[in-house]
Amino acid sequence: MSNVESVAQAEVPGAAGVPVSPDGGPEKPRSLTGDAWDDLRRNWIFWAAAVLVVLVVVMAAFPSLFTSADPDACALSRQHQGPSGSAIFGYNFQGCDVYARTIYGARNSVLIGLFATIIAGVIGLIVGMAAGYFGGWIDAVLARGIDIVLGIPTLLAAIVLARRLSADPQDTGFWAVVFTLGVLTWTTGARIMRSSVISAKNQDYVAAARMLGAGPGRLMFRHILPNAAAPFVVVLTILLGVNISTEATLTFLGVGLKGNAISWGIDISTAAPYVRETATPLVWPSIFLAMTVLAFIMLGDAIRDAFDPRLR
C-alpha cells in the first residue's frame, strides 16, 4: 500500500508566495500561480494525469456510456468464458461480464476516495489552521493529537475501525469505509496546513490587515488561507489516490465494501483464487485500479513540482 507520507516526502513548498519577478524581461511580473501554471502546461505528465482523471470521473458518472451490458446480469453457464465480441474481457467465476463490472466499479472507488478525502480535508483544515494560527497551548495539544494519530499505521487501524462500523451484514459498507479513511488520513493535510499558516501569519500583509482591524476569522480565511492553499490541495490530490488504493486493499481483505457492491477490490479478491483457470477477471480490474490511483498521484506530483521549483 502506498502512503501519503511517502508520496509527499519531498518538501512541500512554503506557502509564503512571494511573487517571482522575471529577471529584467519586458513582461509584467507574474504570480506564483501563474508561474506554476506555465510550468504545468509544458509538462506531459500533468496532461496524461489530467486526461486519465477526466476519463475515470466520466466513467464513474456515466458508466452506461462505455457499456450497454448489465454488470449484475450473471449466469453460471457462462462461467470463465474467454473474451468474445459480446464481452471483450470475458466472464468471471459467477458468469458476470468482466468489462461491465470493471466499468461500473469506477463509481464506488471514485466516490469513496472523494468523500473520504473531503472528510480528511475538512478535519485537516480545521486542526491545522487552529494549531498554526493560535499557537501556544492549543498548538501543543493539537500537535500531540496529530502525532498520536500519525503513530498508528493506517491500514491496521482501518481494519479494526471498518470492521467495527460495518457490523450490519445488509450494509454495503460504503459509508463505513468513507468514514474510516476520512478520520485516519487527515494528519498529513493538518501538518502541511499548520506549517503553511505559521509561515504565512508572520508576513507583513497579514500584520497590515490585522492593524486595519481584521478579526481572526477574516484574517484566517481571507488572507492566510489563499496563500496556504496550494500545498494543501497538492496533498489532498495525492491523498485521493492513496485513499482509493486503501479502499481496494480493505475491500480485498474483506472489511471494506461487501455484498452486492460492484468494486474493483471485490473483483480482484474473488478472481485471485482462480488465476490458474482464467486471468482476465483479475487482470482488468487491477489495471483500472492501478491507472486510477496513478492518475491522481501523478496529478498531485506534477502540481507540486510546478509550485516548488527547488525540486528540479
Next chain:
Amino acid sequence: MLVSKDLDMFRYFVRRVLQGVLTFFGATFIVYALMFANQDDPLQALAGERPLPENVRQALTERYHLDDPFILQYGHYMRGLLTGDFGISLTNRPISEMMQQAWPVTIRLAVFAIIISALVAVTAGIVSGIRRGGIFDTTTLIITLVLLSLPIVVLAPLAQLLFGVQLHWFPATAGAEPGFYQLILPAVVLSCLVIATQIRVTRASVAENLRSDYVRTARAKGLANRRVIGVHVLRNSLIPVVTLIGVDLGNLMAGAIVTEGVFNIPGVGFNLFRGIRTEDGPLVVGFVSILVIVFLVVNLVVDLLYAVLDPRIRYE
C-alpha cells in the same frame, strides 16, 4: 561546549521517549476504543456475522471484563499487552503462541525485502542524483511514480499470476516452511512498496550534498571523483534514508498482510489476513495491537538513532 551539547542530546532523548510513551497510550487507547467502546453488543461484533453460543458469550464477557466500566477494561487490556498476554483466538489458541510461530517467517521476509530495496534504491538514487535530468534520472522518476501508485492488491496477485502461474520462474505459493527460493518473489513484491520513496530521498540528498561546501573542498584538494562520491557524499546522503525505516515499516506491515495472504506464507500478516476472513475478532485485535506496538517502538528507536547518527540535528 561539549557538555552543553551532551545535555541537549539528553534532553532530546528524554523528551522523545516521553512523547513516545504518550503516543503509545494514545494509540492503544484509540485502537481499544475503536474495538469495544459504545457498541450495543461488542461480542457479536467480535464474532462478526456468526451466531454466538451462550457459553462462548459468557466466557468472552469474562475474558474481556465487559462487566467493568470502560476505563477499567482498558486497564485490563493494557496490563495484558504489557505482560505479553494478548488473548486467545476464537479457535482457542493463545495469540502469543501463534505470534511465536509467525514472527520468524515474517522477519525473514521483511529483512529480505529491505535488503533488496536498499541495494536497488541506493544504487539508483546515487546515479540519479549525480546525473539529474538525464535519461536514467527521468526514467527512474517515472518508475518511482508508478511504484508509488501501484496498490499492493494489484501488485501481489499480478506478480503471482505473471511470474508464478504463467512463467513458472518462482513457486506461485510458498507453503508451510518457506525457504529462500520461495520467498524471493514475495520479497520483491514487498520491496516495491518502499523502494520508490528510498530512491527519491537518496536522490534528493545526493543532489543536495553534491552542491555542498565540503564536496567542493574535497574536489579542490584533488581527491578522485570515486572517493568524493563513494565516501564523502554517500555517507552523508544515507542519513535521511535511515529515518525512512520508521515510515517504511508501516508500509511493510500493511503490505505483508496482503502479500503473505496471496502467497500463503504462514507469517504474521497471513494470520491476520485469515483472522479477518474468518471473522476471528480476538485474533485481529491481538495481532493489530502487537503490530501497532512494534511500529511505535521501532519509530522511537529510529528517531533516537537518527540523533546519534547525525550530529547536526537540532534538539529544539
